[in-house]
Amino acid sequence: MLTTDQARDRAAAIVDRAKAAGADAADAVFASDTALDVSVRLGALEDVGRSESAELGLRVFAGKRSASVSTSNFTDASIAALVERAVAMAREAPEDAWAGLAPEERLMHGAPPQLDLDDGGEASPESLREAALVAEDAARAVAGVTNSEGGSASASRSIWALATSHGFAASYATTSYGLSASVLAGAGGEMVRDYAYHSTRRRRDLESAEAIGVRAGERAVARANPGRIESGAMPVLFDPRVGSSLLGHFLGAISGQAITRRTSFLLDALGSAVFAPGVEIADDPHRPRGLRSRPFDGEGLPVSPMAIVQDGILETWLLDSASARQLGLEPTGHAARGIGGAPGVSTSNLHMAAGHQSVQALLGGITRGIYVTELIGMGVNGVTGDYSRGAAGFLIENGEITTPVAELTIAGNLKDMYRELTPANDLEFRYATNVPTIRIDGMTVASG
Numbered sequence: 001m002l003t004t005d006q007a008r009d010r011a012a013a014i015v016d017r018a019k020a021a022g023a024d025a026a027d028a029v030f031a032s033d034t035a036l037d038v039s040v041r042l043g044a045l046e047d048v049g050r051s052e053s054a055e056l057g058l059r060v061f062a063g064k065r066s067a068s069v070s071t072s073n074f075t076d077a078s079i080a081a082l083v084e085r086a087v088a089m090a091r092e093a094p095e096d097a098w099a100g101l102a103p104e105e106r107l108m109h110g111a112p113p114q115l116d117l118d119d120g121g122e123a124s125p126e127s128l129r130e131a132a133l134v135a136e137d138a139a140r141a142v143a144g145v146t147n148s149e150g151g152s153a154s155a156s157r158s159i160w161a162l163a164t165s166h167g168f169a170a171s172y173a174t175t176s177y178g179l180s181a182s183v184l185a186g187a188g189g190e191m192v193r194d195y196a197y198h199s200t201r202r203r204r205d206l207e208s209a210e211a212i213g214v215r216a217g218e219r220a221v222a223r224a225n226p227g228r229i230e231s232g233a234m235p236v237l238f239d240p241r242v243g244s245s246l247l248g249h250f251l252g253a254i255s256g257q258a259i260t261r262r263t264s265f266l267l268d269a270l271g272s273a274v275f276a277p278g279v280e281i282a283d284d285p286h287r288p289r290g291l292r293s294r295p296f297d298g299e300g301l302p303v304s305p306m307a308i309v310q311d312g313i314l315e316t317w318l319l320d321s322a323s324a325r326q327l328g329l330e331p332t333g334h335a336a337r338g339i340g341g342a343p344g345v346s347t348s349n350l351h352m353a354a355g356h357q358s359v360q361a362l363l364g365g366i367t368r369g370i371y372v373t374e375l376i377g378m379g380v381n382g383v384t385g386d387y388s389r390g391a392a393g394f395l396i397e398n399g400e401i402t403t404p405v406a407e408l409t410i411a412g413n414l415k416d417m418y419r420e421l422t423p424a425n426d427l428e429f430r431y432a433t434n435v436p437t438i439r440i441d442g443m444t445v446a447s448g
Contacts, residue, residue, distance in 0.1 A: 033158045
């Protein structure tokens with residue numbers, strides 16, 4: 001794998017070649033990755049996979065026309081042909097009045113912030129196999145577990161570089177480690193599964209394999225022999241593992257592309273109350289060792305912590321340069337790039353702030369409701385906000401979580417759901433998007 005400096009220089013070099021070939025402007029991304037994955041099942045090694053990849057993406061502009069190409073062949077002849085083809089394609093592309101690089105005066109200058117995203121280490125297949133075995137063994141040892149889908153452990157290191165023709169060139173590296181276990185409880189047609197996993201930037205920050213395995217086993221056993229419930233309107237609590245999906249729908253609705261295309265159920269909501277009073281949602285790209293921390297965005301703009309929702313009020317759209325130009329606003333530092341195509345938008349380490357009530361307090365006023373631990377399907381309309389998803393979890397009776405339930409559908413409209421949302425005080429920073437337990441009153445629950 002190249003060093004970060006070599007990756008940056010490779011991206012900058014192809015930008016220079018594109019300019020020399022007649023492009024008015026250009027940017028390039030270089031991404032490389034090495035990954036090792038080990039999986040076990042029933043105490044035996046099942047699979048070992050190792051992968052290495054490196055790709056270079058080039059976007060060129062001819063006036064307001066643009067084209068994108070990519071390659072994993074870095075020979076001189078291949079790069080020369082790639083540049084020539086990209087420039088020719090751009091000249092024939094349709095015009096886009098909003099296309100272009102990020103504003104030069106907004107680019108990040110100076111050294112990027114140090115976010116402790118790369119521990120420089122490597123994991124051996126043997127050490128990953130041992131961790132996966134320990135996690136699965138701990139899960140299978142939980143009384144009531146009847147079968148296993150296995151344990152897995154992974155380690156990877158990635159380098160990402162961006163260069164533009166108006167003076168930006170930078171790169172950074174990240175490492176990632178993961179550990180999981182998935183087991184089953186029950187028998188025959190009533191068999192249920194659950195899992196636990198943890199992912200970190202530094203291997204020493206991983207939760208112990210035993211703890212991950214025990215949690216997977218206990219979750220599966222708790223879900224055994226699920227029942228059904230009557231349909232009706234009732235409160236629903238979302239476990240933090242699934243509650244984060246509510247923010248995913250929200251982010252899709254406030255992205256610049258959704259706003260410019262007028263395909264968002266929050267189209268006219270900027271500056272207005274979208275959530276209940278007191279709800280806070282923030283994005284922090286500078287969190288040390290964060291799973292989505294980054295020193296700059298996909299267009300070379302600096303990034304910084306940002307309040308997206310304050311006291312229930314929507315404070316900002318998520319804008320790349322193209323959507324910002326179209327809306328007459330400034331880009332927000334949320335541009336995200338893949339190898340090919342134009343930038344989209346993405347948050348980094350997103351979270352909903354903890355509320356003031358405990359989970360038990362949120363449960364306390366519920367005579368009959370549902371605690372959701374699994375969501376199935378994607379029945380969400382981004383234009384209207386209509387929401388309908390399959391679910392499983394537990395019945396809430398008189399303020400207590402009781403028996404498991406499955407084959408449910410929960411439905412509502414996201415605009416109403418957000419205004420009825422109450423967060424608990426149990427926020428933990430464990431994933432890329434983190435939320436506390438969430439209560440939403442008045443949802444429609446139907447039994448399958």
